[in-house]
Amino acid sequence: MLINEHYMNLSGNYLFAEIARKVKAFRELNPQTDVISLGIGDVTQPLAPAVVEALHHAADDMGSPASFRGYGPERGYEFLRQAIAFYDFAARGIDIKADEVFVSDGAKSDTGNFQELLSADSVVGVTDPVYPVYADANIMAGRSIVKLPCTADNNFVPELPREHLDVIYLCYPNNPTGTVLTRQQLSRWVAYALEHDALILYDAAYEAFISDTSIPHSIYEIAGARQCAIEFHSYSKTAGFTGLRCGYTVVPLDVTAATAAGRRIALNGLWNRRQSTKFNGTSYISQRAAQSIYTPQGRQQIQATINYYMHNAHQMLTTLRNLGHKTYGGENAPYIWMKTPGGLSSWQYFKLLLEEANVVCTPGIGFGPSGEGYVRFTAFNTRENTEKAMERIRAV
Amino acid sequence: MLINEHYMNLSGNYLFAEIARKVKAFRELNPQTDVISLGIGDVTQPLAPAVVEALHHAADDMGSPASFRGYGPERGYEFLRQAIAFYDFAARGIDIKADEVFVSDGAKSDTGNFQELLSADSVVGVTDPVYPVYADANIMAGRSIVKLPCTADNNFVPELPREHLDVIYLCYPNNPTGTVLTRQQLSRWVAYALEHDALILYDAAYEAFISDTSIPHSIYEIAGARQCAIEFHSYSKTAGFTGLRCGYTVVPLDVTAATAAGRRIALNGLWNRRQSTKFNGTSYISQRAAQSIYTPQGRQQIQATINYYMHNAHQMLTTLRNLGHKTYGGENAPYIWMKTPGGLSSWQYFKLLLEEANVVCTPGIGFGPSGEGYVRFTAFNTRENTEKAMERIRAV
Numbered sequence: 001m002l003i004n005e006h007y008m009n010l011s012g013n014y015l016f017a018e019i020a021r022k023v024k025a026f027r028e029l030n031p032q033t034d035v036i037s038l039g040i041g042d043v044t045q046p047l048a049p050a051v052v053e054a055l056h057h058a059a060d061d062m063g064s065p066a067s068f069r070g071y072g073p074e075r076g077y078e079f080l081r082q083a084i085a086f087y088d089f090a091a092r093g094i095d096i097k098a099d100e101v102f103v104s105d106g107a108k109s110d111t112g113n114f115q116e117l118l119s120a121d122s123v124v125g126v127t128d129p130v131y132p133v134y135a136d137a138n139i140m141a142g143r144s145i146v147k148l149p150c151t152a153d154n155n156f157v158p159e160l161p162r163e164h165l166d167v168i169y170l171c172y173p174n175n176p177t178g179t180v181l182t183r184q185q186l187s188r189w190v191a192y193a194l195e196h197d198a199l200i201l202y203d204a205a206y207e208a209f210i211s212d213t214s215i216p217h218s219i220y221e222i223a224g225a226r227q228c229a230i231e232f233h234s235y236s237k238t239a240g241f242t243g244l245r246c247g248y249t250v251v252p253l254d255v256t257a258a259t260a261a262g263r264r265i266a267l268n269g270l271w272n273r274r275q276s277t278k279f280n281g282t283s284y285i286s287q288r289a290a291q292s293i294y295t296p297q298g299r300q301q302i303q304a305t306i307n308y309y310m311h312n313a314h315q316m317l318t319t320l321r322n323l324g325h326k327t328y329g330g331e332n333a334p335y336i337w338m339k340t341p342g343g344l345s346s347w348q349y350f351k352l353l354l355e356e357a358n359v360v361c362t363p364g365i366g367f368g369p370s371g372e373g374y375v376r377f378t379a380f381n382t383r384e385n386t387e388k389a390m391e392r393i394r395a396v
Numbered sequence: 397m398l399i400n401e402h403y404m405n406l407s408g409n410y411l412f413a414e415i416a417r418k419v420k421a422f423r424e425l426n427p428q429t430d431v432i433s434l435g436i437g438d439v440t441q442p443l444a445p446a447v448v449e450a451l452h453h454a455a456d457d458m459g460s461p462a463s464f465r466g467y468g469p470e471r472g473y474e475f476l477r478q479a480i481a482f483y484d485f486a487a488r489g490i491d492i493k494a495d496e497v498f499v500s501d502g503a504k505s506d507t508g509n510f511q512e513l514l515s516a517d518s519v520v521g522v523t524d525p526v527y528p529v530y531a532d533a534n535i536m537a538g539r540s541i542v543k544l545p546c547t548a549d550n551n552f553v554p555e556l557p558r559e560h561l562d563v564i565y566l567c568y569p570n571n572p573t574g575t576v577l578t579r580q581q582l583s584r585w586v587a588y589a590l591e592h593d594a595l596i597l598y599d600a601a602y603e604a605f606i607s608d609t610s611i612p613h614s615i616y617e618i619a620g621a622r623q624c625a626i627e628f629h630s631y632s633k634t635a636g637f638t639g640l641r642c643g644y645t646v647v648p649l650d651v652t653a654a655t656a657a658g659r660r661i662a663l664n665g666l667w668n669r670r671q672s673t674k675f676n677g678t679s680y681i682s683q684r685a686a687q688s689i690y691t692p693q694g695r696q697q698i699q700a701t702i703n704y705y706m707h708n709a710h711q712m713l714t715t716l717r718n719l720g721h722k723t724y725g726g727e728n729a730p731y732i733w734m735k736t737p738g739g740l741s742s743w744q745y746f747k748l749l750l751e752e753a754n755v756v757c758t759p760g761i762g763f764g765p766s767g768e769g770y771v772r773f774t775a776f777n778t779r780e781n782t783e784k785a786m787e788r789i790r791a792v
Binding site: 001002003004005007008010016017040042043044045046047049051052055056059060062063064065068069070071072074105106108109112113116117118119120121122132133136137140166167197198199240242243244245257258259260265267270273274276277278279280281282283284285286382 | 439440445448464468508509512517536595639653654655656
């Protein structure tokens with residue numbers, strides 16, 4: 001029996017597993033040391049009271065014969081898809097309907113799995129640096145990857161490719177660089193996709209962190225995107241759902257791809273076929289929890305937590321800049337991308353910070369070759385730990 | 397941009413979506429009629445009190461800074477994997493360790509996704525009739541499928557294939573036929589797999605319904621299975637988790653497959669790589685709920701619900717046999733497989749039952765060509781509805 005040989009082309013370890021292992025080894029050697037992680041993008045603040053209340057309510061539903069819920073609707077419960085269509089789109093003047101929304105267990109699964117709908121011969125473009133899932137999922141499927149470098153020279157905004165791409169992953173606000181695309185920059189990508197019959201897989205996981213009103217929250221704010229873009233949303237960072245698991249994917253009815261014979265097939269139906277075959281829906285309880293963040297209290301509470309994290313980001317930016325570090329992001333995103341000092345490599349600086357400051361960052365090289373010489377900091381720790389980490393970095 | 401052309405080889409609709417559409421159409425034409433579903437295998441009884449209590453407790457954990465949980469460990473929480481390794485395996489004298497267990501959001505996702513680890517050229521065997529996911533997931537990946545007919549002639553026990561298979565899906569107790577494999581029958585499959593370097597993907601989703609003490613609950617009760625079998629478990633039917641989403645997959649450290657160069661690779665590590673790239677874990681709340689079914693109260697409560705469903709199955713068997721129908725299963729499984737009367741096709745009998753008795757069954761043909769002339773009934777409805785459905789069938 002033979003394995004899927006493409007797996008042998010992956011780098012040995014998933015980046016965050018590799019970091020966790022190194023941190024664990026350090027902790028075992030230094031059991032007294034208090035290590036602060038500004039590395040993996042996990043949140044620290046508890047769920048909002050409105051969400052906890054919804055969880056309790058849903059738990060009670062499941063314990064009573066009259067309100068018990070078994071398998072849910074394939075695309076997610078109507079109560080949640082309607083709330084999404086209204087609050088995340090209609091209320092912002094964006095034309096997305098509830099039957100274009102697929103509730104999922106998180107954006108990672110969907111950004112990883114969506115490529116299955118496309119030909120194995122598709123040429124896939126990803127930014128470099130990039131969230132590893134986009135590239136790894138395509139390497140597993142044997143596809144060739146074109147890297148679109150994002151560097152200080154282009155201000156971390158990728159240039160349009162010279163070659164033909166079939167699929168382009170874009171994530172804005174960006175993980176890992178924390179940078180954003182203006183409406184004009186995003187429009188250029190939509191125009192490219194329409195011209196090249198390419199598909200944009202747009203990861204909007206961090207849109208809730210945008211404060212600059214001129215920055216688009218959704219690719220569907222751009223005319224033409226309904227024909228060429230899929231958009232992924234997550235409640236993980238928006239509402240602290242990293243442990244609860246819920247997100248959604250928008251597949252507009254207008255997005256099609258061709259069969260070999262040239263027939264156009266709607267990806268909405270194809271994704272439904274994929275999900276109804278290889279997925280069995282998101283927990284009812286998590287869907288009720290997600291619904292609760294669209295209530296007035298829920299909205300207010302999750303905004304307070306986002307403000308809390310963005311205040312961390314602001315403090316980090318101030319400290320790092322005062323220390324003379326070159327930074328990007330951190331203004332419309334919970335990530336700060338920083339040039340390593342003294343020409344250190346990403347892993348060298350990771351090691352130095354871990355050993356000297358007992359602070360964990362994410363080595364930029366883990367996100368791709370153009371990430372070499374950078375590290376990523378996240379704003380998701382507590383205020384106290386964030387301040388302590390900045391003091392320690394100041395002292396190094 | 398081209399689609400994955402293999403999707404065009406799928407039948408138009410996922411079986412249960414097709415049934416749902418037909419039932420919906422009937423209901424719209426007959427709004428006064430009370431339709432009883434013995435079709436889709438969804439449960440009706442609420443979650444056990446111990447599970448509801450665990451859900452509340454976990455919801456509170458998530459609302460407090462000290463006990464909040466973000467991203468969980470990749471393979472699932474230790475508290476659950478240890479309980480699984482102990483109660484489902486060690487306590488039964490089976491050698492499976494916690495680090496061979498991967499907690500998932502349900503067996504459907506894992507039985508659908510596991511094939512990704514294997515070469516696209518693998519020859520895959522599935523029983524016929526079969527739970528559609530196994531075949532569809534492989535058709536989506538472009539693999540050729542060998543059907544192993546299960547008919548009244550072989551008592552719905554597939555014969556060993558004459559050709560070489562790389563992968564074999566077995567589901568026992570079986571969905572849809574409700575039949576089981578004896579230890580001796582299962583041993584033959586393990587011997588075949590070891591001889592042919594084949595992989596058995598063993599779906600044990602219904603093991604909790606086994607009452608006959610001579611029938612194996614796990615393929616790992618058979619010597620040699622640790623070298624050649626992956627086993628899928630679900631809490632969906634065991635504990636009514638269809639809406640809560642939790643299951644697990646066992647990938648023994650001894651199971652390997654070859655690279656093209658002949659190097660053996662452990663599937664445990666490969667599955668970990670797949671899951672840590674394209675999945676982000678099961679809800680903490682669902683994992684706490686799953687843990688609770690291993691407590692003394694939890695075990696007792698879920699057993700009571702299983703007994704309730706199996707009492708339904710017993711009543712259904714009695715009625716259907718008294719009516720002269722030829723039935724299979726229903727003794728160690730929540731499914732009854734019945735020959736349609738009068739030479740009717742599966743869909744003809746489905747239509748007749750829906751229109752004349754207002755009872756929904758699942759047409760056997762939906763599970764494969766050998767299912768033609770059969771229907772599947774499930775024991776998962778309430779006692780009241782099950783009895784009412786039997787009365788109506790008696791009256792047809």
